[in-house]
Amino acid sequence: MAGSKTGSDSSPATEAVTDDSAAGGRTPEANADGPSETARHRVLGAVERRSLPALAVASVALLVVMFYYPVATVFVDAVLVEGRATFQVFWAILTDPFYFGELARLLAGENPLAVAKTVLSPERRLGIVGFTAYQAALSTLVSVVVGIPLAYLLARYEFPGRQTIRSLTILPFVLPSIMVAVGFFATFGANGTLNAALGTVGLGPLDLLPSLEAIVVAHAFYNAPLVARITTAAWESVDASAVETARSLGASPFRAFRDVVWPQVYPAVLMSAALTFVFTFGTFPIVLALGGFELATVEVFVYQLIRDLNYAEGAALALVELAISLSLLYAYLRYEAAHTVQSGGARPQERRPLWPPSRSLRDLLPRVGLAAYAVVALVLFAAPIASMVYASVSGPSGLTLDHYRFLVERQTTGASFQVRPWPAVRNSLLFGVAALAVALPMGVVVSVLTTRDYRGRKLVDTVAMAPLSVSGIIVGLGLLRGLVFGVEIGGWRIAVGGALAIVAAHAVAGYPFVVRIVAPGLESLDRRLVESARALGAPRARALLDIELPLVWPAVVAGAAFAFALSVGEFSATAVLASGTGQYTMPIAIERFIGRRLGPATAMGVVLLVVTSVSFLLIDRLGGDRVGL
Structure with a gap:
């Protein structure tokens, strides 16, 4: 029978189905346990069948809350000034030579010949853009x-x-x-x-x-x-x-x-x-x-x-x-x-x-x-x-540990408003773990969604990968204006703390890399294994957990290493969200030190290098044997 196991002839798909049959109450032996046990197995089977769609809906909801809503908030801020819709701010930027140089003069309606003469002269302006x-x-x-x-x-x-x-x-x-x-x-x-x-x-x-x-x-x-x-x-x-x-x-x-x-x-x-x-x-x-x-x-x-x-x-x-x-x-x-x-x-x-x-x-x-x-x-x-x-480790008089001593002294005697090393390291690690807990499940679920054949697959892939094309500054600004400042719903003002917003920004930056690493592995799997398991009654989620993910586990671990390392080193969105708060990370601390003393900045840079490298290697050693994009 399909559900039996005979020595070494059993395959992963057969084992998954055997376990699933036992869990789902499909065999007489399971039904013999009584009506209550059968009902429990049926509930578990129903949960398994619906878990993957539920995870997909949850991932989409998180993407909307952490990315699309904040980016939409940036759009609103740009066109809604003092409660009135206007493109005046856009037009002011497009026609300002400070931003667009000589092109701005053309947009402002100046004589094209006069503008052309300036473009060919040494006095031409490129503008910031x-x-x-x-x-x-x-x-x-x-x-x-x-x-x-x-x-x-x-x-x-x-x-x-x-x-x-x-x-x-x-x-x-x-x-x-x-x-x-x-x-x-x-x-x-x-x-x-x-x-x-x-x-x-x-x-x-x-x-x-x-x-x-x-x-x-x-x-x-x-x-x-x-x-x-x-x-x-x-x-x-x-x-x-x-x-x-x-x-x-x-x-x-x-x-x-x-x-x-x-x-x-x-x-x-x-x-x-x-x-x-x-x-x-x-x-x-x-x-x-x-x-x-x-x-x-x-x-x-x-x-x-x-x-x-x-x-x-x-x-x-x-x-x-x-x-x-x-x-x-x-x-x-x-x-x-x-x-x-x-x-x-x-x-x-x-x-x-x-x-x-x-x-x-x-x-x-x-x-x-x-x-x-x-x-x-x-x-x-x-x-x-x-x-x-x-x-x-060097100074005017030769090799020295003074820069590391400075970090230790800043930690023990620094004022409350100053950047201290240990909170920066602690925040980076905590944000990295929290971002990984969000980015890894999201990335795996989106990888599954983007490697299945159905109508709208390309649209799902494009929507899911959009964070790769949007800068951290925009995401940080959107989270600041949308979630940190709060949104009113039904007379209630809902706001999140700066730490949660930073975790969201880091997860948005990291999960596309999980998708880019895991999806090729899922796509290259022998589909007959999954089809056999499904044909024998295994729910979609069970086939994913028992067959597909174990086969692409190295890619999952590599994706986790990338997501964590990217979170530890993220700067752009964090610089926006951590401004004026105590939620600074190691990259923020380095930027603050650079503006004052290079020695402590290099010492903090070495600490960041060690933390990033060790974390990446430790996660990768948990099961990954390859890293690639």
Whole structure:
């Protein structure tokens, strides 16, 4: 019979059905227990059958409360001024040269010829929005230039440590941006390791902060690995037989690359470049730390407007930024859908050994180039972290623990209004655990919803992934104006505390990554296992718990690690919600210290690095054996 178990022949699906039959009162043995027991089993069976739809409804409700309602509140703040609907605030921003530069003059109705003359002159103004796009374009260019050689190295060569380097390309997703900013301060600041190294060889110090160059390099630290990760996957999927055919017909290596390899790789390059531009267009912590208000982007000005309690203008400017980002992303996705080259069934090219070295010129030149690239990558990726650690234990007279002693003294003797280390660490961990408790179930449920075949699946996927496209500043502003300030319902004013709002913001930021990691695993499962279990009577929720989730458990654990690490390092929304409260976290403490003393900021950065890394590894060791996006 289907419900029996005979030795090792029983499958997970059969075991699930056997357990379910016993729990659901479907067998005579179960019915023999009496009417009350049978009724209890029927109730349990009904609960199991309805649990997944109930979880789906609960996840949608949480998404509405934590994300869509707050974002809608930002829209209302932008168009409803003093109880009157108006687009005056939007129009004032669009026609203000401070924000839109020379384009604002055109929108204001000035003579196009006069505006064109100014655009071509040295006196032209980009405006805040124009400067934001300019630094995003430079950051994208540098990220692509640095990322593509890494992708080529990983895709075309075999060498010891290759898989480790490929795995390390995921680190920027979990390293807090404010910590990276501290690392760049420690490297390129006036008293940083770069100037110290230049001083040892008799060269004068360089004044690199604040500067646009530092912002661009810091963005490349984050986004070049993203470019490499996406492009490597495309490069590895290039059909080797097509390349071999081109070479056998007389094509030179360059011609084969241009006509065969590049058409299959460039869509991935464009995708990574588009994502990089969107991410750097909405940048906040790195620009705030490395550029300040001298090189402010749209996000920095939104933050300043909120601090000045100018919510209407801040909301309108945030929505202008959101409209630009979403338009750029949508335009590329349409292009990518029409031009992506399908490579189904392709035979990947064999990787050439990078070691031991060959004496042929054909192999020597790439190795020289890769060695030069390794030096650049070492300076770009390893130096900021190493400099931060070194700066935390060094002072004018050499190695010292004074910066860590400062943190201890601030904890024990600091005034109540000052940022103290232990509350920052405690809050970060508590917020991380609470956000994980919300983000992980939501992410798993949404993963199930987005991997099933039904009408409206694409709409559900788009609605669920919307938080990836909305900046933390907008989410934080919406939560502040909507839930923290409170909403009146039936004469009652309902409000939540700042801590709950921070947890909601962190959960909104983390759960899409759970979906991005878990959903591919669910989609690749053998559907026959689930179909067999369902055909034999297992409820949908039971099949999910007993069959699907155990098979994708490593992905679930990896998603949990990402959600927790992202919460610990989240800065943008927390900076809005924690302003004026005692709910500060480690990233907030670092930002406060940077403005006063770099030493304590680097020490706090090391604490954040240790907490993030240990937490990520501990969660991953609970059951994950892979991490990927």
